[in-house]
Amino acid sequence: MSTEQLSARPDGVRRLENVVIRFAGDSGDGMQLTGDRFGAQAAAIGNDVATLPNYPAEIRAPAGTVAGVSSYQLHIADHDITTPGDQPDVLVAMNPAALRANVTELRPGGVIITDTDAFTALGLEKAGYESDPLTDGSLDAYQLHAINLTGFAAAAVADHNLKRKDAARTKNMFALGLVSWMFSQPIEDTAAYLRKRFAAKPDVQAANISALRAGWIYGETTEAFASVYEVKPAPLPAGTYRHMKGNKGIAYGLVAAAHQAAMPLFLGAYPITPASEVLHELSALASFDVRSFQAEDEIAAIGAAIGASFAGMLGVTVTSGPGMALKAEALGLAVIMELPLVVVNVQRGGPSTGLPTKTEQSDLLQALYGRHGEAPLPVIAVRSPADGFAAAVEAARIALTYRTPVILLSDSYIANGSEPWRVPELDELPSLGIDLATEPNGVDAEGNPIFLPYARDPKTLARPLAIPGTPGLTHRIGGLEKADGTGAVSYDPDNHDLMIRTRQAKIDGIDVPPLEVDDPDGPPGSGADVLVVGWGSTWGPIGEACRMVRAQGLKVAQAHLTHIAPLPANVASVLSEYHTVLVPEMNLGQLAGHLRRETLIDTVGYNVTRGMPFRSSELASVITRVIAGIADEDGTGTVDGRALGDVAARLAAKTDAGANKRDATLEAGR
């Protein structure tokens, strides 16, 4: 939404094509809930919605400090969008720290709504303000609405028998009511939600609903804002839709896959941010024969999943990077035992504990190569929150069809972000049932029928699965090299070489759809000169950036990889049709290296690891520069005019600025 649009005339409802709103406050202020509800309201009136929650790693960072700020950004639009938006148009800042941490990203001319109650001397000091920004003129470039949100909320809930502190806590619902009014969103769904959520605490329930309504009424009666805005429904394909988060989508995709395979789903998991939510979702679905098991550690989690798979379940484990490292040995076992298994890695900033609540794409090489021995396995990546479901079904399809562990890569942005998702009809889902072995499939030297666990399907090279309880097919599998066919322990050199190549050939032969190119100017070779290739959660920002670039009259093509191992068969031929292939990644060039290894094609990288998704505008300017032939020579990205690859210069700049002066943006834990 443009500045002019926000400086609206006081003549009723203004229509917007899209708007970006960020709710920010202390971690204890309930911003995630507020944002989540606003998104649900927008989705319910048919807007396209993309969200970006952002919160500190600590459960309770010091209250009132910049480090303790939690935020939730939403992009709502009357058209198809794929990103949570680059810059907020509206910032709701519940305290000085939230203002300080976020205001620099607000669009000039944007709207700020703050809670004056929090702008005390102490509050300002904790946030590091030397003077009060509400009065010192530093916010003159914005439309500031300083309102005593806490005071009004407390007054609205005065009848509800709450302690002073609890009454003040309803300020987030007051703010939500106010912003809902501002954007013409009905609040009835949220009232219904609060009724359910606080069913056990009638006072809290009633107070929150009162505060929500009071916020709405405040907006309506005080004429605090010059105008009311409205974002019309987006023209989505017909169907049933719901608001879907990435983690939940993956959980549901796994449940659907087990349903389609007519197998129970078994999850072995150990809690880890940002993957635990998948464990939580699945733990609540015992009624769908989901067997969820919280193991004693990451190794036991995958061990139990492999055991369950051997016993005839669809075995799954979910984790994040550090957990993947611990599972590596067991993954190798699953590779040699050739059992179906889905391993979900919801990536976060690494190495080590890194940035546990922030996003990154830096586990790709770990997924592809992070095991000892020749241990190939398929790797596929989720591209957006609404894609979690389909990607999980695809991971299960490959695992079951080819009897192999599959790594499904998601990331923190996808995990917590949400989008409208079209609920598939069941008959749209693939049938994933597999034939378990019930009869011997070979004969021994004496001609007696025997079971050969390492015989192969000639087409897929998959081995037969016989589960315990099947008479006559008893067999042992394990980590020692298997003899082809019989699966007996074999130290034979030729057999080992054959088995290594067979396992590789099985993965290489997986049926993967071809890479598709999106280029309105023509197919590869006759359209754009520059192709932008991405994987995982960069899909949205890259797509948005390409549309921005095309709007300037330039040509650019986009292709996105869901299957990274094996790559689609046409990758090399597609890439070679372009003068330049740009690969933006939230890592230092992991896909680029993989592509080079597999295709011998050199790409231009744009690599930034700041724990946040790319901004489309940033990528659009990179693409524009690449088209103009002035690509970042070292291929390591620039942000805000800083060349990120020049480490020496960056270190020197920090020293110049004073070693003790803290970088506020880093402090904010963005």
Next chain:
Amino acid sequence: MSEVNEASGAKADEPAGGSARRAPTVADFTTGAEARWCPGCGDHAILSTMRGLLPALGVAPENTVVVSGIGCSSRLPYYLDTYGIHSIHGRAPSFATGISINRPDLSVWVVTGDGDALSIGGNHLIHALRRNVNLKILLFNNHIYGLTKGQHSPTSKVGTVSPSSPHGSLDNPFNPIALALGAGATFVARTLDSDRRHLTATLTAAAAHQGAALVEIRQGCPTFTPIPRQPRGSAAPAPETDNPAAPEQGPIRLSPGLPIVFGTNEQWGVIRDPSTGELAIGHGGDSRVVVHDPGIQNSTYAYALARLAETSLAEPPIGVYRSVTQPSFDQLFQERLATARPGGRGELRSLLTGVDSWEVAAS
């Protein structure tokens, strides 16, 4: 999957191996693979006992799963014609847990060693025990790392000279029985590879136990840690000594309901100090001699028994230290599933649609 008889682990509605089939024999549990342990290794004796024992349990080979880790002992699944996994070092209990809790119709065994179970896999062992997963865990304790050529293990005595401790090991050993009791194991026993009858009886009792059963099998490793012991069937009885800790007294044999006496002439006994409750070695005729009861819920007594060897005996007692009834994790896990879906599986489409969906009409 049909309902299962918890006691035997066999399907309740048909005899083991299916109604049309004869009862399984030793041959049915024997694979063609040749056992590759050193000559004289205690593992041969344990394997032979297992082959003799399994047919008698009434569980068909296809309903038996043996899961092992890494080490000499962990080769055992290859020699039993059941379903089996030779997994990775220390992690066998986790694989076995995934099998057992999902498939109550199966009898699941874990074969492990002192390095496998107590060093690299210590975490999985204690958690399988505290959860009371329905696993029969056979811990072959030879006090050494055999497969990797003789390094000291977590059960090696302090001062054990080995390739990795040429001047003697420094670390205190685990007492596997005390460890298992500390983890809350509901069935804990110790037996010997060399005493087939005792081994058979102990494993039979473990198989009948509902929940996690930990059986420490003291195993001779002639290659690295030969156990000095009485030649079997030697005609000359051991001379009576006045030292209860003398090896020739033999290990204490624990029998439920019987006084704990030992020695060539039962001249020694385990007595309880009535004031402190502690156990000590006294004379066999003492009125304070303890009558063995593995069914005591409180594990203090079993723990005191387990620690006797550290102070007063050459060899720890053998037999069942503790056998108490508690619901198995498997049973609770299955009950939870059954109560969650009284009418069968939920309707997938309604799950996917949820309660906050909306319709977009064709434009």
